Amino acid sequence: MDVDKIYEEKIRGKYKFPFFLKEKQTQIIENVMRGNHSVGILPTGYGKSICFQILPILHEEVFGQKKIALVFSPLKSLMYDQCAATTSQGISSICIVQRTDMSDETIEGIKKGLYSLVYLSPEILLKFKFWHEILVESAVYQEQICAIVIDEVHLLETWGEKFRTTFQRLGELRSHFTNVPFLLLTATCTDSMLQSILRKLYIQDPIIESLCPDRPNIFLKYKSEPGMEPLVEIKWYLDEIKEKGVGADKAILYVRSVTAVGTLFRDIMGNLRDDGYKDRTKRSQNRLVGEFHGALEDHDQKKILCSFLKPESPVRLLICTVAFGLGVNIPDIRYVIHWGACDSLLQYWQEVGRAGRDGQPSVAYYYAVRTSLIHVEDDMQKLCGNIKNGSAKCFRHGVLCVAF
Template sequence: MGNDVFISLPTGSGKSLCYWILPKAFDNLYNTSGSLVIVISPLISLMKDQVEAIRTRGITAVYSESLLCNLEWRDMLQSPVFADKLVAFVIDEAHCVKKWGTEFRREFSNLVEVRSLIPASVHIMALTATATLSSRTAICQILSMVNPTVVSVSPNKPNIKYHVNRKEGDIEETFAPIVEEVRSCRLSMDRVIIFCRSYDDVAHIYLFLKNGIGCENVEPIGAPDLAKFRLVDMFTACTVPNVKECIIKSFTNVTSPLKIVVATVAFGMGLDCSNIRRIIHWGPPNDIESYIQETGRAGRDGKKATATLYYNGNDFKFDRVDVSMKEYCKNIDTCRRTLLLRDFDQTGKLSIGNCKCCDICTSVCKCILCSQ
């Protein structure tokens, strides 16, 4: 009974609710109790954040850092008691199955093995914020999803304005205005994520910001240089777990002093932070899907936000960046939103068609403000 389900909804749409409610829904539907759902997430920090959020809503939840490689978990999956209560197998951030499964998280390419360990009656739910038609097909094939019901909404976020700039100067020249903004605005400054493609760039930009702000990088001034007091911090896969947890909690707390996080893509996935106003990319991500995923973390509250990408020819020396992403960077005459969204399910026209859309649209806009 039922179907596999593929869900693609924009960042901030509340995708997590789709599986949070499953146990209760099955309990009510079949007049039973104790229904179980397995949820696969790509990052430990994301697991912890989700478990904490679920528990605050009165739902029992635990997490494990290993499933396929843990014999006790494998035995539990095949136990009659567990099998009788299991109602769904969920893969959150399902785009990682395709992007990470061959390199970063090889276990992701083996998730289909779990299906062989659970009853055939238990269906798969895959969720993501970004999946082109070709990616959706690939993910469904990797997970052996059978005739899935597809729920898909365009990832277009009209409140985000897109900009692309060449790296004309060095890091110091580019980010000097942000140093001044932090020093002058402090707690009134909007939240910003600066994404970098390498650990070296993360460290370089963070140290420049930190050194430029100096002793004023903590709130209140004079507080210890600890994560919970910083206005600017950095986050990579190498950041120690307790500091990662502190940064995530601080960035999602509207009253905390943390305003800027310089990070790799390890930061931000599944982050429940509604008031991020700017996303800056120092170098392009691998592909359009990743860019939409990362920029989509801005403006989750529906208010105006900006996404700015800096690039130069050195970013394209390796095969890491695909053709569509290169085209987006080098484009000088086509609405950026149109390029970003052309391979996704769409309803209506893509471009907003005015100066609120992107830098290209601003350059040709004839409104009163742009004409002055």
């Protein structure tokens, strides 16, 4: 099957895909179309989603078959965004949430297998008998599912032990869909982590397509000194906001707790004063600084995401926790700033990957506050130790060697 040719002649224009397929995307799609379990470990911003988005379309174009891809995703916001995007392209898609939040017409459409892409969380399928009977036990789905996709699959390992334990039960689907290929996608996954994930999913000998996770357009800076103060260290960026206002480059400032988000927001707005508002007009909708964390209501998170996504958004600096991350695709973020050590190198690299998704030069600043290193994982302790004792001369090389 010549996937590239079919994509160019029958899919790209019809479904409004603005880009050509990359080599690894093509290989992954071909692997799954042949019925092989597949793993894609590709850098942030590479375009992992298209690897599953076009699978049902290919079946229809090549074989004249109506097929469905089940897509498991860790975050509702990520599912909503992907579902909205594919729907706007003309790909029939649905995001399954609580039954009570869906119309009878929509549920009937799901039962009949009318949607090519079905986005859902593990909890929806494995905890609710209603959905299990429709999506697993019905003849429609037994016959029409062409792939079971687990997006951000590294979370099966990092979340599955203590948080979102249902992730580790996704292997149960192997007994229900014995001939259906699994597609596992992530940007960050070590060899040992991948082997553990494969064991939990009962998958043997998948075809693995991977690329070095390095993002050469992102320049990395590291600093860890006693007595660092955030308003002093990021003065360079606050000065840019004061000078340029809404013309300042976008930045994300990651901190380690919800409390720290509130504290830094208050201190930064206090420092900026009138300069913290678009046109120096003090209205909440004109703030150049925003907050994002897991304690916000869903509608507030969506509102902030939608605003920050727009190039003309007044928000230039978003102060956030790890809750702002997975699946976020905002091309024009120029700076990612970490105040305090990340829990792990994989988390750090995921968050760094929010910068420069348009390929333009960007910078990631890592302020490893000494007190924040106490409770981090061993790989982060090792990296910061190597930097401190001089055994790692290059921060980027140190990150990639320790993590990958």
